Amino acid sequence: MSTNQSRRDFFKTTATAGGGLVLGFSWFSSEAFQPQVVGTAAADAIDFNAYLAISPSGTVTIFSPNPEIGQGIKTAFPMIVAEELDADWEKVKVEQSPLDTKKFERQLTGGSGAIRHSWERLRKAGATARALLIEAAAQQWGVPASECNAQKGMVVHSSGKKIGYGDLAVAASKLPVPKEVKLKPNSSFSLIGSHVKGVDNKDILTGKNLFGIDYKRPGMLHAQVQRPPAFGLKLKSFDATEAKKMPGIVTVVSFGNKVAIVGNTNWEVMQARKAVKIEWEKEKDLESSADHDRLFKEMLNGTNVTVQRKDGDVEAAFKNAHKVIEAEYQCPFLPHSPMEPMNFFAHFKGDSIELAGPSQTPEAAQKQIAKMLNIPPEKVTLELTRMGGGFGRRLNTDYAVEAAELSSIIKAPVKVTWTREDDMTGGIYRPAVRYRFKASIDKAGNMTGFMLHGAGLNAGNSTRQDNFPAGAVDNLLIQSSDYKSPITTGPWRAPITNFLAYAEQAFLDEVAMAADKDPVQFRLELLDKAQKAPVGKITYEINRFREVIKLAAEKSGWGKKKKGVSQGFSVYFSHASYVAQVAEMTMVKGKPVLKKVYAAVDCGIVINESSAKNQIYGAIVDGIGHAMYGNLTFKDGAPQQDNFNKYRLIRYNEVPEIEAHFVNNGIDPTGLGEPALPPTGGALANAIFKTTGKRLYNQPFADQDGPLG
Amino acid sequence: MALFQLKINGKNYPVDVDANTPLLWVLRDHLDLVGTKYGCGMAMCGACTVHVNGDAVRSCVLPVSAVSAANITTIEGLSETGTHPVQEAWDEVDVPQCGYCQAGQIMTASALLSKNPNPSDKDIEGAMVGNICRCGTYHRIHDAVKLAATKMKK
Ligand code: FES
Numbered sequence: 039m040s041t042n043q044s045r046r047d048f049f050k051t052t053a054t055a056g057g058g059l060v061l062g063f064s065w066f067s068s069e070a071f072q073p074q075v076v077g078t079a080a081a082d083a084i085d086f087n088a089y090l091a092i093s094p095s096g097t098v099t100i101f102s103p104n105p106e107i108g109q110g111i112k113t114a115f116p117m118i119v120a121e122e123l124d125a126d127w128e129k130v131k132v133e134q135s136p137l138d139t140k141k142f143e144r145q146l147t148g149g150s151g152a153i154r155h156s157w158e159r160l161r162k163a164g165a166t167a168r169a170l171l172i173e174a175a176a177q178q179w180g181v182p183a184s185e186c187n188a189q190k191g192m193v194v195h196s197s198g199k200k201i202g203y204g205d206l207a208v209a210a211s212k213l214p215v216p217k218e219v220k221l222k223p224n225s226s227f228s229l230i231g232s233h234v235k236g237v238d239n240k241d242i243l244t245g246k247n248l249f250g251i252d253y254k255r256p257g258m259l260h261a262q263v264q265r266p267p268a269f270g271l272k273l274k275s276f277d278a279t280e281a282k283k284m285p286g287i288v289t290v291v292s293f294g295n296k297v298a299i300v301g302n303t304n305w306e307v308m309q310a311r312k313a314v315k316i317e318w319e320k321e322k323d324l325e326s327s328a329d330h331d332r333l334f335k336e337m338l339n340g341t342n343v344t345v346q347r348k349d350g351d352v353e354a355a356f357k358n359a360h361k362v363i364e365a366e367y368q369c370p371f372l373p374h375s376p377m378e379p380m381n382f383f384a385h386f387k388g389d390s391i392e393l394a395g396p397s398q399t400p401e402a403a404q405k406q407i408a409k410m411l412n413i414p415p416e417k418v419t420l421e422l423t424r425m426g427g428g429f430g431r432r433l434n435t436d437y438a439v440e441a442a443e444l445s446s447i448i449k450a451p452v453k454v455t456w457t458r459e460d461d462m463t464g465g466i467y468r469p470a471v472r473y474r475f476k477a478s479i480d481k482a483g484n485m486t487g488f489m490l491h492g493a494g495l496n497a498g499n500s501t502r503q504d505n506f507p508a509g510a511v512d513n514l515l516i517q518s519s520d521y522k523s524p525i526t527t528g529p530w531r532a533p534i535t536n537f538l539a540y541a542e543q544a545f546l547d548e549v550a551m552a553a554d555k556d557p558v559q560f561r562l563e564l565l566d567k568a569q570k571a572p573v574g575k576i577t578y579e580i581n582r583f584r585e586v587i588k589l590a591a592e593k594s595g596w597g598k599k600k601k602g603v604s605q606g607f608s609v610y611f612s613h614a615s616y617v618a619q620v621a622e623m624t625m626v627k628g629k630p631v632l633k634k635v636y637a638a639v640d641c642g643i644v645i646n647e648s649s650a651k652n653q654i655y656g657a658i659v660d661g662i663g664h665a666m667y668g669n670l671t672f673k674d675g676a677p678q679q680d681n682f683n684k685y686r687l688i689r690y691n692e693v694p695e696i697e698a699h700f701v702n703n704g705i706d707p708t709g710l711g712e713p714a715l716p717p718t719g720g721a722l723a724n725a726i727f728k729t730t731g732k733r734l735y736n737q738p739f740a741d742q743d744g745p746l747g
Numbered sequence: 748m749a750l751f752q753l754k755i756n757g758k759n760y761p762v763d764v765d766a767n768t769p770l771l772w773v774l775r776d777h778l779d780l781v782g783t784k785y786g787c788g789m790a791m792c793g794a795c796t797v798h799v800n801g802d803a804v805r806s807c808v809l810p811v812s813a814v815s816a817a818n819i820t821t822i823e824g825l826s827e828t829g830t831h832p833v834q835e836a837w838d839e840v841d842v843p844q845c846g847y848c849q850a851g852q853i854m855t856a857s858a859l860l861s862k863n864p865n866p867s868d869k870d871i872e873g874a875m876v877g878n879i880c881r882c883g884t885y886h887r888i889h890d891a892v893k894l895a896a897t898k899m900k901k
Pocket residue numbers: 784785786787788789790791792793794795796805806807808
């Protein structure tokens with residue numbers, strides 16, 4: 039589907055609906071919000087990037103540019119519009135737009151940023167359409183607009199007269215768009231904050247072909263790609279004589295350091311793949327996990343250090359301290375393991391290419407593919423499919439670029455599907471990191487100095503220098519070192535903080551203990567200090583931080599004795615949301631068992647209570663699972679775990695009860711795809727310590743002799 | 748290659764494939780029944796679960812030759828209109844996040860409930876433990892199985 043065609047498709051939709059009100063608005067531009075009523079010609083001329091359409095039948099359609107990955111955006115966005123529009127939710131439809139860089143500036147899913155970015159413009163779009171519909175009704179009835187109101191897809195006059203939006207759509211489309219519209223006060227929200235089911239549920243639950251891996255076109259071939267089995271190897275030679283003779287095989291080709299087996303079906307391709315003889319040769323260091331241990335030590339003791347933040351003088355603080363506490367925490371590389379493995383469809387047509395598949399960053403894929411094939415970006419079209427999870431993996435475009443390259447070589451439509459083994463061993467991991475912490479306390483138990491040194495393998499800056507407790511400590515030094523490993527890495531759900539939060543929250547518990555203070559009280563005192571005598575830049579809101587801490591403590595009955603139950607506390611601010619958690623453990627037959635996690639969440643206004651809770655449950659389950667079991671180790675550059683028999687993901691019977699509470703302070707909404715994950719590992723580790731007296735410094739926990747049930 | 752007459756969702760499907768081809772790939776690549784998902788290919792995740800004569804089985808490790816005489820049900824055929832009590836419960840509880848694992852979860856749960864209409868928590872655990880949900884929707888899966896059980900009694 040080309041860019042122009044996609045536009046025509048869209049206009050066909052409105053035309054089929056027989057005209058009606060089509061409101062174009064700018065979704066991603068940083069400019070002031072300027073909705074306009076558009077017709078076909080106008081929309082082509084003006085650079086609008088989102089549309090709200092009301093057809094004469096009363097159906098409200100919103101074209102959603104952001105890819106759906108399971109975060110619930112396809113439901114949340116239209117809810118916001120429908121709220122201000124006073125639409126009948128049953129009559130709202132949302133459609134996924136294809137990649138269209140002419141219309142969209144930031145067609146991306148990542149960083150829990152979509153809701154934050156679009157909240158106001160979505161509301162204004164709904165409110166503008168509502169104002170137009172009311173005006174149209176008022177004119178039709180010959181009454182002042184002020185006597186009219188809107189509810190559930192109808193304009194209602196004070197006399198009781200009613201008319202449906204569908205009947206007003208054409209007339210409304212002819213009215214001038216008001217410059218200013220009034221938004222509803224939060225107190226009159228009825229849809230926002232309610233429990234709304236996912237708009238794609240029905241298709242998911244009946245097995246419709248929604249995902250990239252399900253994508254099919256006539257004449258499409260299937261391919262799998264053999265990539266180097268270890269990081270640091272490159273292709274030397276291959277012999278596909280046998281493989282090419284096997285049933286269903288079309289060709290075997292190599293490109294870059296890869297060999298692609300192309301055939302009619304996946305199973306035939308898998309069989310032939312085993313028959314290809316490939317020789318690899320060493321190109322870079324073949325690292326093993328033991329080498330990583332050494333590299334961490336070298337970095338933490340070396341001088342190749344970048345100072346990320348420095349307040350006061352930590353060395354002096356350590357020298358004058360009543361007590362100094364030191365610890366090191368470490369996490370392994372992790373694959374993302376979305377349930378849908380990487381895949382992409384590509385059809386190269388000489389001077390253009392058509393693509394379809396699951397991508398969190400379609401625009402980046404388009405640019406890279408255009409560059410690789412040396413064609414203009416507008417000749418690269420990309421259809422977005424639903425994603426079977428991503429967790430950051432699909433922010434990297436390697437698998438889309440690879441499919442495009444293969445199609446350009448074999449000159450045929452082809453879908454590359456990664457096996458689970460390919461997906462797990464193919465790189466782009468959460469980087470492995472080791473943190474060294476050092477803190478000092480004075481006689482009164484105040485934290486006087488705080489030092490963090492992050493050492494990462496392809497982690498970039500493995501610290502978040504301005505995060506708490508920065509701002510609350512007079513003497514602070516945050517620094518990082520990084521090593522360029524051949525093992526490839528990328529963002530993994532809540533990049534860096536997915537582990538940093540655990541390490542920091544566990545360490546703060548160690549400091550609180552050394553200071554003989556209750557962990558919750560200790561954190562609150564630090565926040566008091568940040569409020570009364572802030573040090574340097576502060577990026578978090580102290581009151582919001584405090585509220586989630588208090589809410590979690592209150593809901594979990596923190597500090598009140600519960601028989602046989604030990605509690606661990608953790609709190610973290612990331613992606614503009616605040617989350618505090620309390621984990622509860624009990625000993626069952628001599629083993630600590632995680633029974634319950636309480637979460638207190640400040641993500642501002644909750645849009646969809648159902649998907650918000652689902653995200654929180656999911657993030658906590660993810661946090662527990664990866665802290666407990668996730669481990670990707672290496673031997674001579676080769677990942678040692680390649681499928682779920684060796685790489686353990688958390689299962690149904692391993693999740694505790696979860697209770698989620700929202701602060702609901704009426705502040706504009708922030709994202710929830712990530713923020714509930716970072717605090718989980720810390721709450722868990724702190725509960726383990728309280729239960730067993732054993733402090734866990736390394737993930738995964740299940741590999742340490744800390745026995746866990 | 749060999750010819751098989753498969754009985755899937757009450758219909759007959761002739762396919763000419765290698766006898767060792769797993770049912771999963773026959774469904775997905777030959778018959779366009781893509782609701783059954785690939786997740787691991789080694790019976791570790793449950794994404795590929797279908798019913799064979801009413802039992803929940805992992806189609807990724809099931810050679811097509813083993814099911815040539817069987818009654819096979821996939822997610823597409825669980826109900827005509829998506830109104831099987833398990834599907835309805837899954838919708839009401841709003842289980843899915845990304846949704847990729849859910850066909851397999853539903854096929855496992857529906858097989859359990861057809862044999863055991865009153866499952867205990869342990870029974871549910873025993874059945875659902877083989878299905879991974881990377882998005883972590885396990886709490887809602889639990890609630891939905893419970894809700895489906897009450898729906899099926901009505
Ligand atoms: S694909 Fe069959 S169990 Fe995972």
